[in-house]
Amino acid sequence: YKKVVTRGAWMPACLGSWKAPTANNTGGIPSCWESYKKFILNHYRHDANKTTFVISNENIGGTLGNFDSNVCAGMFQDMAASLGDEFKIDLIFTYRHLWDLMISFYYYRYGTQATSSRPRFQKWPGQGGRSAPALSKFSGDEFKASLNALDTYNCLRQASAASARVNLHVIDYGRRNVLYDFLRYLSIDNQTANNLIEESSSLGMNQRAEYLTWNDKIAISARKKGMIPPGVVRRVARNTIDKYLSEEGERSKSIFLEFNCPNDLIREEIFSASVELYQSVFNATSLEAQAELTASFEDAFSSKKICDMDSDAFLLNHTALQKHLLDNSTWI
Helix, strand or coil: CHHHHCCCCCHHHHHHCCCCCCCCCCCCCCCCHHHHHHHHHHHHHCCCCCCCCCCCCHHHHHHHCCCCHHHHHHHHHHHHHHHCCCCCEEEEEEECCHHHHHHHHHHHHHHHHHHHHCHHHCCCECCCECCCCCHHHHCCHHHHHHCCHHHHHHHHHHHHHHCCCEEEEEEECCCCCHHHHHHCCCCCCHHHHHHHHHHHHCCCCCCHHHHHHHHHHHHHHHHHCCCCCCCCCHHHHHHHHHHHHHHHCCCCCHHHCCEECCCHHHHHHHHHHHHHHHHHHHCCCHHHHHHHHHHHHHHHHHCCCCCEECHHHHHHHCHHHHHHHHCHHHHC
């Protein structure tokens, strides 16, 4: 319980240990849930004005996607029953085109998360470190293992169908204000909701994760070509490249960007999986789903969003960056 209160516990791990109900309807609830239940109940006990408790974590989606159907149906029923008759559970699934979700997840994992906290991305490949896989390779088994959106949705749908106290809501990421739609399900005052929406609208699009991934790939290519001294650590190398490209304004010059794009087979696999997810979420036919998704999917390919930046070609064409990296004063 102390870990839950101090945010040291990991709810996906607790949910992952949930079991299917036994014949006498016992044994499904893991002992770890008792700490979360106590924390949630105390949340309301200390303030009568609090009516909603929000749990939001994308890793939970990955956990639910790995459940058998009988576990999904029973888990949220168990939760509601353990909390008491006055509780109901709203499940909010934000639909996003599968390829957009894949791209976002990839750049988060191998950009923001990897470069800031994952130890194997602080060391060079060959010295105990690893490099980011090609985006087209990530689109397969690794992405499905991390976040199987279709299985996650099916899990939530089964849970909602199994209990009147568990309700599933779908938010379309591409057509509405996601935060506004989400706030509709929370019992908060209008002023607080408006403040949150106004704050989020000022954040704008953040491409930082994409740049971090590109800089890391460029650094690895440059080191292989002998452009980075052996004693320079990986973090320093990618930060040096990032600083140079930012200051010189070269990052925005598409003339230097060349891409390796997925072959037709991988492309078809991504589109088929996207169609299947759309069909399930919006109860559409295959033809309806294809008509809805084709234009957006083609745009994602034509704009190179589903392609890997070719770091070797980038270095070959960017002679100014080569000179900067080969200049000894760069590393002093």
